[in-house]
Amino acid sequence: MHSVPKHLPNAAAASTGTLRGRAAQQDPWWIRWGLISCSIAVLLVLVILPVANVFYHAFSHGPVVYWQNLTADAETWNAIRLTLLVAPVSVALNVIFGVAAAWAITRFRFPGRTLLTTIIDLPFAISPVVAGLMFVLLFGAKGYFGPWLQANHLQVLNAFPAIVMVTTFVTLPFVARELIPVMEAIGADEEIAAISLGANGWQMFWRITVPNIKWGLLYGVILCNARAMGEFGAVYVVSGRIIGKTETMPIRVGTLFEGGTSATYASSFALASVLTMLALVTLFIKIALERKTAADLKEAASIQQTE
Amino acid sequence: MSIVVKNLSKQFGSFKALDDVSLEAQSGSLLALLGPSGSGKTTLLRIIAGLESADRGSVLYEAEDVTHQSPKDRQVGFVFQHYALFRHMSVFENVAFGMRVRNRPGAEIKQRVQELLHLVRLEGLAQRYPSQLSGGQRQRVALARALAVQPRILLLDEPFGALDAKVRQELRQWLRQLHDEIHLTTIFVTHDQEEAFEVADRVVVMRGGHIEQSGSPQEVFDHPATPFVMDFLGNVNVFHGRVENGMAMLGALNIAYPEYPHAESRDATAYVRPHELDIERFPFGTSSLEVRVTQVNPAGSVAKIRVFSEQFGLALNVDLNLERYIELQLKPGDQVYVSARRVRVFMPNAPEYSI
Incomplete structure (x- = not known):
């Protein structure tokens, strides 16, 4: 019985403490409810309704018509094929660049290191249309390389190479930005240990570095891929929008939408719904990977802590 | 295999990490590099291992000049301060790594790993992952991993620095025992004078990139050569x-x-x-x-x-x-x-x- 009176004041103090703490964090009910309903309203009008509407329009005449709308004309098929080619190539280029950049930034100390970190983010800040224009200025008929390319019969602008280049440009930061914090947190210790045990650079990279960064890398790849498939502005400028040749999926959606007939209108919604589905799938994979990378970082932190 | 270091110098920017350092560890001996942080002891150890290159001077194993050899060719066992275990590999794979990258046959790897896990008394833990081990166990995995490549010399960077007092004491005695069993020329770095005196045959006291004094623990403790050594070796x-x-x-x-x-x-x-x-x-x-x-x-x-x-x-x-x-x-x-x-x-x- 001794412990009870001894305990009580403490418990009371503790509970008033938390009550006070909570009260300080809590705003009046009308502010809380006001903010919550505001956010829901904005989400509903700007996100949920439009997304749902795309699917509603696309499927309004049933899945069979939907499939016909999607596959009726060869040009739409062509756009899908082009996107499925451009995106993986850009992603691959980005993986190579991203790993190399993240490696350089986290493993070496060199002059211009912070500048490089900043420049990697530049494509996020530049409007895609402007990015497209920059490539036109370089590779167009009046651009720096234009005459030389023409003389050698190399087609860059209004063709596959330019589409890949601008897509790679606008997606450049994704992989590197994901990897830099992961590699920073994990540190170089394991890599140096591998070298001390006789591994060469290649063995060290594949057996130690890649397994350690794989979730972060995959996360970057997923985001990069989604952006690469959805890119419109930059591709719009450099592709020439040659129907059946240089139209990607988003460009094709635009062309069909402006087609003027109810058939093209329906097709544009069908194609848009494919892009939207892609976004939703990306979102779910992203959530799953975020948990994985968070667990990796937590483990890295806990190992460093116990040491 | 003896280790000889001749006139090593190393500079990081404007900081002189090592300034004309020479020392010798006799074959089969256990040598402690003792000094406060920034004294250059870890840099010296990393240069001996080939993980860092010296600006001047040379490193010899026995009569062989290894100054320009890669860590792989030097065949050293290195135990890192924070163990640096491979987090995505089991204990077994951690220990096997050095043999895997040398493409040894699977049966040989299996046998050798089992021998080593027995040696460091971790037989039952082969399938665990580093995150599931205590600090002392991680330390022993790191040691087994370093020994797996049959190193010519063993180098340890603050091997007990991260452990609590009781485990540290146990591991110290165990390291001394192990050294007496395998007779591998060993150099370890520490800032703990008690540890150096208890474990090592020879103690090298470092300060500001040069060697302040070297000798047997007894010699260094009883006849400190400089006020710094006197001060560093305990309360005065x-x-x-x-x-x-x-x-x-x-x-x-x-x-x-x-x-x-x-x-x-x-x-x-x-x-x-x-x-x-x-x-x-x-x-x-x-x-x-x-x-x-x-x-x-x-x-x-x-x-x-x-x-x-x-x-x-x-x-x-x-x-x-x-x-x-x-x-x-x-x-x-x-x-x-x-x-x-x-x-x-x-x-x-x-x-x-x-x-």
Whole structure:
């Protein structure tokens, strides 16, 4: 019985403490409810309704018509094929660049290191249309390389190479930005240990570095891929929008939408719904990977802590 | 295999990490590089391993110059301060790594890993992951992994730095035992003088990128070559003063000092370890100093007493053995007398004199 009176004041103090703490964090009910309903309203009008509407329009005449709308004309098929080619190539280029950049930034100390970190983010800040224009200025008929390319019969602008280049440009930061914090947190210790045990650079990279960064890398790849498939502005400028040749999926959606007939209108919604589905799938994979990378970082932190 | 280091220098930017360092570790010996952080000991170890390159100087294993060899060709076992275990690999795969990258056959790897796990007493944990191990277990996995490549020498960077006191003590003794079994020339880095003295055959004390003193633990402890070594090897009481005419006048402490019979007065500093001071209730001899007890801490194997001399404004640490402490019945505030059994006097730019 001794412990009870001894305990009580403490418990009371503790509970008033938390009550006070909570009260300080809590705003009046009308502010809380006001903010919550505001956010829901904005989400509903700007996100949920439009997304749902795309699917509603696309499927309004049933899945069979939907499939016909999607596959009726060869040009739409062509756009899908082009996107499925451009995106993986850009992603691959980005993986190579991203790993190399993240490696350089986290493993070496060199002059211009912070500048490089900043420049990697530049494509996020530049409007895609402007990015497209920059490539036109370089590779167009009046651009720096234009005459030389023409003389050698190399087609860059209004063709596959330019589409890949601008897509790679606008997606450049994704992989590197994901990897830099992961590699920073994990540190170089394991890599140096591998070298001390006789591994060469290649063995060290594949057996130690890649397994350690794989979730972060995959996360970057997923985001990069989604952006690469959805890119419109930059591709719009450099592709020439040659129907059946240089139209990607988003460009094709635009062309069909402006087609003027109810058939093209329906097709544009069908194609848009494919892009939207892609976004939703990306979102779910992203959530799953975020948990994985968070667990990796937590483990890295806990190992460093116990040491 | 002996290790010889000749005139190594290494600079990081404007910081001189190593300045013309030479040393030799005899074949089969266990050598400790001891020093505070920034003394260059880890840099030296990494250069010996080939993980860092020197600006000048050379590294030899036995008679073979390995200065320009890769870590792989040098065949060293290196244990990292924070173990650097491969987090996505099991204990088995961690230990096997060095053999896997050398493309050894699977059966050989399996046998060798089992032998090593037995050696470091981790047989049952082969399938665990590093995150599931305690600090002491991780440390032993790191050691087994380093030994798996049949290294010619073993290098350990602060091997016990991250462990708690009890585990550290156990692992120290175990490392010494293991060394006696496998007889691999071993160099380890530590900032803990107790650890260096307990484990090593030879201790090399480093400071500011150069070697301050090297010798057996006994030699270094009993005959510190410089005030720095004296100070670094544990608690000391410092007295500043002068010497002349065979006398050292150190404020509170005036003692005969026949090693310096000259009339010319010179600056000197005297160092006395806490256990080299005695406490009496009454004045005794000529050199005892009147002090007041300020703090008494009898916890541990010795009683740590703090006393203060009002006359000289000087605080001293005294270690008494427990019997003596009980006999004296010391309490804070007591008036007592302190004398030194042993004093080391250092004069700037002069060798050590010991009384």
